[in-house]
Amino acid sequence: MASVVIAMLVASMDTTIINTTMPIIAKELGGFELYAWSFASYMVVSTVVAPVAGRISDLYGRKTIFAVGIIIFLLGSLLCGFANTMLQLILYRAVQGIGAGVMMPFPSIISGDLYPPEKRGKIQAFFTAMWALSAILAPMLGALFVQYTTWRWIFYINIPLCLISLLLLRAYKEVYIPKKSKVDSLGAVLFAAGVSMLLLTTVVENYIWAYAVAGVIILFGFYLYERQHPSPIVPLNLFANRSISGMNMNSFLACAALFGVSSYVPLFLQEEGHSLFVSGLALLGVSFGWMVVAVPSGKWTVKWGYGKLIIIGNVLLICSGVMLLLLKQGTGFWYIFSVMVVQGLAFGLIFTVATIGSQQLVDANQKGVSTSMQLFSRNIGTAVGVTVMGAFLTKGLDVYSGFHALFMYGFIASLVALASSFVLRKV
Template sequence: MASVVIAMLVASMDTTIINTTMPIIAKELGGFQLYAWSFASYMVVSTVVAPVAGRISDLYGRKTIFSIGILIFMLGSLLCGFANTMIQLILFRAVQGIGAGVMLPFPNIIAGDLYPPEKRGKVQAVFTGMWALSAILAPLLGALFVQYASWRWIFYINIPLCLISLALLYAYKEQYVPRKSRVDVLGACLFATGVSLLLLTTVVESYMFAYTAAGIVVLVAFYFYEKQHSSPIVPLSLLANGPIAALNINGFLSCAALFGVSSYVPLFLQEENYSLFVSGLALLGVSFGWMVVAVPSGKWTLRWGYGRLVRIGNVLSVIAGAMLLVMKQGTGFWYVFAVMVVQGLAFGLIFTVSTIGSQQMVAADQKGISTSLQLFSRNIGTAVGVTVMGAFLTRGADVYSGFHALFVYGFIASLFALASSFLIRKV
C-alpha cells in the first residue's frame, strides 16, 4: 500500500504542478499555439490506456503491470525534462500519459484484492488524502523549482519517487492469481483508436464531426470484433451486467455534471481578487468532504446497499448544483468553500461506493477491467463536462454571466445524473 500511495501521489502531483508551470514552459520552449496539446496528449492517452491496463492485469497479474506503468511514467518524466521544443514535450507527455493510465487504476484494484469491502472506504480516504496533499504541494514546488532551479525539475522529481515506489512494490506478495490468456491486441488497438478520436473532439476546433464519425465507426467495429473473441480486452458481459452498466452510466453523468467545476472555481475566486494560493485552497473543501464519507462508506454498503448510497450521493450533488446557482459577483470565499465541501461529500460517496460495487459484483478475473471501466467512465464524463463548461464560460456576455451559464448547466446535468441512479436496482 505504501508503494501504491507514493505512485498515486506522484501521478496526482504531476497533474497539478503542470497547471502552475505550463505558461512558463511554453514561453521558454516557444510554440504557444500548441499549449493545449501539452494537456490533451496526456489526458487522451491516460484515459484510453486505463481500462486496457486493468484488463491486462486480470490476465497477467497486478504487480507486473503496475511495475511497468511506473517504469513508463518514469521514462516519460525523464524525457519531458529533456524536451527542447513544444512538439517534443507533447510527445513525451503522451509517454507520461501511458504510464499514468497504467498506474491510476491500480490503487483501487489492489485495494480490492487486499481488503474486504468494509475496510476499502478507509483505504480510499488515504488515496483522497494524496490528492489533497498534491493540491498543496504542487503549486509550492512548482514555484520553488521555477524560481531557484528550472522547470525541468518538476519532471525530474518524479524519478526518485518512482524508484521508491518500485522498491516497496518488490516486497509485495501478490494475492491475486491471474488467469493467463492471449491478449486481444487488435481489440485494444480498436478501442484505443475509437476512444481517442472521440476525445479529440474536446480539444480541436475544426473537423469535430469527422473525428466523431470516425470514432463511432471504429467503436462499432470494436463491438462486433469483441463479440467473437474468446478473451476480449473489454468483456461485453460486463455491459450486460445491469448493476455494473448502471454504475458506469451514473459515473459518466455525475462527472459530466459537476466534477469539472473544480477546474473553474479557482478562476471564479481570482475574479473576486483572491490570490492564486487562496483560490486553490477552496478545493481542499472537496477533499475534506470526500474523506468524511469515504471512511465509513465501506461499512455503509453492507448495511444499505450500493444503489441507495449512490442515490444519496447524487442528491448531495444536486444540492451542490443548487448552491452554485446563487454564486455571483461578491460571493465570499467561505460560501465557495462550503459548496466544495458538499460536492466532496457527493463525489466521495458516489466514487467510493461505485468502486466497491464494480469490484464486488464481478468475478475475481474481471475485477481489474471492471474497476478500470468505472474510472474510464468518470474520466470521459469529466472531459465532456469540462469542455461544455468552458464553452459556456467563454461565450458569456461577461465573465459572471459565463459562470452563471456554466452553473446552470451543472445543476441541470446533476438532475439527469440523479435520475440515472435509480437504474441501480437490487444492490
C-alpha cells in the same frame, strides 16, 4: 500499499504541477499555439490506457503490470525534462500518459484484492488525502523549482519517487491468481483509436465532426470484433451486468454534470480578487467532504447496499448545484468552500460506493477491468463536462453571466444523473 500511494502521489502531482508552470515552459520552448496539446496528449492517452491496463492485469497479475506503468512513467518524466521544443514535450507527455494510465487503476484494484469491502472506504479516503496533499504541494514545488532551479525539475523529481515506489513494490506478495489468456491486441488498438478520436473532439477546433464520426465507426468495429473474441480486452458481458453498467453510467453523468466545476471555481475566486493560492485552497473542501464519507462508506455498503447510497450521493450533488446557482459577484470565500465540501460529500459517496460495487459484483478475473471501466467512465464524463462548461463560460455576455450559464448546465445535468441513479435502487 506504500508503493501504491507513492506512485499515486507522483501521478496526481504531475497533473497539478504542470498547470502552474506551463505558461513559463511555453515561453521558453516556444510554440504557444500548441499549448493546449501539452495537457491533451497526457489526458487522452492516460484515459484510453487505463481500462486496457486493468484488463491485462486480470490476465497476467497486478504486480508486473503496475511495475511496467511506473517504469514507463519514469521514462516519460525523464524525456519531458530533456525536451527542447514544444512538439517534443507533447510527445513525451504522451509517454508519461501511458505510464499514468497504467498506474491509475491500481490503487483501487490492489486495495480490492487486499481488503474486504467494509475496510475499503478507509483506504479510498487515504488515497483521497494523497490527492489533497498533491493539490497543496504541487503549486509550491512548481514555484520553487522555477524560481531557484529550472522548470525541468518538475519532471526530474518524479524519478527518485518512482524508484522508491518500485523498490517498495518488491515486497508485495501477489494475492490475486491471474487467469492467463492471450492478450486481445487488435481489440486494444481499436478501443484506443476509437476513444482517442472521440476525446480529441474536446480539444480540436476544426473538423470536430470528422473525429466524432471516425470514433463512432471504429468503436462499432471494435464491438463487432469483441463479440467474437474468446478473451476480449473489454468483456462485453460487463455491459450486460445491469448493476455495473448502471454505476458506470451514473458516474459518467455525475462527472459530466459537476466534477468539472473544480476547474473553474479557482477562476471565479480570482475574478473576485483572491490570490492564486487562496483560490486553490477552496478545492480542499472537496477533499475534506470526500474523506468524511469515504471512511465509513465501506461499512455502509455492507449494511444498506449500493443503490441507496448512490442515490443519496446524487441528491447531495444536486444540493451543491443549487448552491452554485446562488453564486454572484461578491460571494465570499467560505461560502464557495462550503459548496466544495458538499460536492466532496457527493462525489466521495458516489465514487467510493461505485468502486466497491465494480469489484464485488463481478468475478475475480474481471475485477481489474471492471474497476478500470469505472475510472474510465469518470474520466470521459469529466472531459465532456469540462468542455461544455468552457463553452458556456466563453460565450457569456460577461464573465459572471458565463459562470451562471455554466452552473445552470451543471445543475440540470445533475438532475439527469439523479434520475439515472434510481436504476440502482434495488442493488
